[in-house]
Amino acid sequence: MSLTDCRSRRCRRWITAICVLLMVAAAAGVWGWYQFFHEEPQPAWITDNPEMRFKYGSIGAEHDAGIPYWIFYVLPRMFPEKLPGPGGLAALGVAWEEGMELPIGFTKKTIGFPRVANTCAVCHTGSYRVAEDSNPVFVPLAPNHTLNLAAFFRFLIDCAKDPRFNPDNLMREINLVTDLSVSQRLIYRYVLIPITRKRLLERESQFAWLYHPGFPDWGRGRDDAMNLTKYFMIEWPMDDSFGPTDMPSLWNLGKYEPERGMRMNFAGDSHDAYSVLIDSALGLLGAAPKDKDEFLGHIDWMLEYFTARQAPPYPFAIDRPLAERGRGLFVAECAGCHESARTGTVVPVEEVGTSRDRIDTWNERAAREANEVVEAMGIRRKGLVEEPLRGYVAAFLDGIWIKAPYLHNGSVPTLRDLLEPVASRPVTFRRGYNVYDPKKVGFVTDGAEAERVGTLHDTRLRGGSNRGHEYGTALSAADKGALVEYLKTL
Numbered sequence: 001m002s003l004t005d006c007r008s009r010r011c012r013r014w015i016t017a018i019c020v021l022l023m024v025a026a027a028a029g030v031w032g033w034y035q036f037f038h039e040e041p042q043p044a045w046i047t048d049n050p051e052m053r054f055k056y057g058s059i060g061a062e063h064d065a066g067i068p069y070w071i072f073y074v075l076p077r078m079f080p081e082k083l084p085g086p087g088g089l090a091a092l093g094v095a096w097e098e099g100m101e102l103p104i105g106f107t108k109k110t111i112g113f114p115r116v117a118n119t120c121a122v123c124h125t126g127s128y129r130v131a132e133d134s135n136p137v138f139v140p141l142a143p144n145h146t147l148n149l150a151a152f153f154r155f156l157i158d159c160a161k162d163p164r165f166n167p168d169n170l171m172r173e174i175n176l177v178t179d180l181s182v183s184q185r186l187i188y189r190y191v192l193i194p195i196t197r198k199r200l201l202e203r204e205s206q207f208a209w210l211y212h213p214g215f216p217d218w219g220r221g222r223d224d225a226m227n228l229t230k231y232f233m234i235e236w237p238m239d240d241s242f243g244p245t246d247m248p249s250l251w252n253l254g255k256y257e258p259e260r261g262m263r264m265n266f267a268g269d270s271h272d273a274y275s276v277l278i279d280s281a282l283g284l285l286g287a288a289p290k291d292k293d294e295f296l297g298h299i300d301w302m303l304e305y306f307t308a309r310q311a312p313p314y315p316f317a318i319d320r321p322l323a324e325r326g327r328g329l330f331v332a333e334c335a336g337c338h339e340s341a342r343t344g345t346v347v348p349v350e351e352v353g354t355s356r357d358r359i360d361t362w363n364e365r366a367a368r369e370a371n372e373v374v375e376a377m378g379i380r381r382k383g384l385v386e387e388p389l390r391g392y393v394a395a396f397l398d399g400i401w402i403k404a405p406y407l408h409n410g411s412v413p414t415l416r417d418l419l420e421p422v423a424s425r426p427v428t429f430r431r432g433y434n435v436y437d438p439k440k441v442g443f444v445t446d447g448a449e450a451e452r453v454g455t456l457h458d459t460r461l462r463g464g465s466n467r468g469h470e471y472g473t474a475l476s477a478a479d480k481g482a483l484v485e486y487l488k489t490l
């Protein structure tokens with residue numbers, strides 16, 4: 001029987017019913033698509049201004065790693081005891097500009113419903129204050145030395161593990177702060193809250209090393225980046241390595257010349273900036289990009305932005321004649337590694353003598369597997385270096401004044417301390433307080449406020465050693481002063 005043959009009333013009723021059902025299904029499909037997937041561009045004040053785009057612009061992480069906005073909003077209110085201190089998210093040391101809805105590095109984008117995710121700026125925007133009573137100055141592309149990343153990861157998981165994370169409680173809190181439509185309330189209650197909880201809990205095993213009783217806290221401003229890659233990207237089981245580092249700076253990336261043997265990341269694990277950008281962005285997305293061309297468009301834009309931006313100038317007075325004298329000492333003592341063909345290349349760990357914990361978090365096989373994962377996404381890049389790690393990259397020192405604390409693991413609080421032999425460097429200090437100390441050149445590490453805000457760095461614990469790099473330590477106190485004065489000019 002064909003449709004044109006359908007003359008009986010019963011048959012016509014069937015056809016009508018089927019048509020109605022199809023229309024309802026189509027309408028439901030469109031409604032569902034709209035509620036969960038329709039994308040709205042971010043506002044022009046974010047997308048049209050390069051600095052705003054860096055700080056708040058989406059790179060596509062909302063698709064798989066986004067948290068529904070209202071859940072993100074109420075968690076700090078519901079579970080303040082799971083944060084490291086009072087003040088909501090600010091207790092995590094995020095860089096929060098006055099009057100902004102979200103901290104720097106947190107993106108808000110509607111894909112069906114408003115979602116919050118992260119961008120590079122969360123770790124790669126620094127801050128300093130010239131005095132305790134002054135406002136912070138935020139410096140895009142500088143290391144975020146105040147961010148307590150481990151506490152942030154743990155906060156989300158600990159919330160999800162709490163039985164109070166349930167639709168009744170969350171809806172009560174959400175209804176206090178916003179007036180959602182009936183359909184949105186139903187979606188939050190029956191879909192978004194259960195799914196968000198489930199997805200956060202799924203990550204728990206990958207984050208196991210954050211709860212490892214034998215590992216000290218990373219503390220503010222540190223990230224165990226290669227372990228994150230190992231446990232999330234290639235999903236290895238937890239091993240015994242522990243190597244949190246500071247966040248590096250991202251300005252002036254054109255200084256890295258891979259064809260001259262320069263490598264990126266502290267231990268030289270990656271070939272070039274393009275590869276690091278891709279791998280970092282994939283880490284934030286937590287999955288293959290939904291739209292590869294759009295994704296690579298973000299990468300190209302960032303690479304251009306990071307290449308053009310230069311280090312921020314030192315914000316206090318510099319004694320120029322003294323710095324000029326320091327220049328001579330720099331040439332004699334430091335330029336062999338920091339202003340030569342060695343700069344940007346790996347110096348063997350036996351030579352520089354610093355902690356090898358970070359090196360031991362990564363290896364050749366991990367690099368090979370991670371490269372395979374990216375290749376399988378159809379993304380071409382030079383990628384991670386498939387060789388054993390040997391040491392640390394001789395750092396470029398542009399903008400070094402704002403990169404405190406020093407060495408890859410942030411184990412020496414100030415430049416002046418770095419010029420002391422290991423035995424005379426501070427054994428413990430507070431990190432993550434952002435008042436600047438122009439005398440020792442670094443951030444203030446003691447006093448009541450630094451102790452209240454900062455986390456304790458203990459150089460005797462795993463991942464914290466301040467050993468090695470004893471260059472310039474035999475200079476006289478006056479010469480050290482001159483050398484530090486010169487370092488301010490870089």
Ligand code: HEC
Nearest residue numbers: 120123223225245246247248264265266267276277280281
């Ligand atoms: C969770 C914090 C975090 C986020 C988010 C993050 N990074 Fe990083 N980034 C790091 C850390 C830590 C390192 C150093 C890793 C190491 O060598 O151990 C690093 C290294 C780098 C480097 C190498 C710098 C150098 O001089 O060798 C580049 C480039 C970079 N990141 C770019 C990005 C980009 C682009 C994004 C966003 C797509 C991003 N990062 C997101 C923490 C972060």
Ligand code: HEC
Nearest residue numbers: 333334337347352354392393394395403406407408471472
């Ligand atoms: C033999 C090579 C070599 C010499 C000489 C050398 N450095 Fe370094 N420097 C390195 C290496 C390698 C690193 C990275 C070590 C690490 O992070 O573990 C480094 C790191 C640093 C850092 C920390 C960078 C950061 O982002 O935390 C500073 C500051 C620094 N050097 C200053 C100096 C000064 C000042 C001198 C001269 C007194 C000097 N260096 C001499 C190889 C050298």
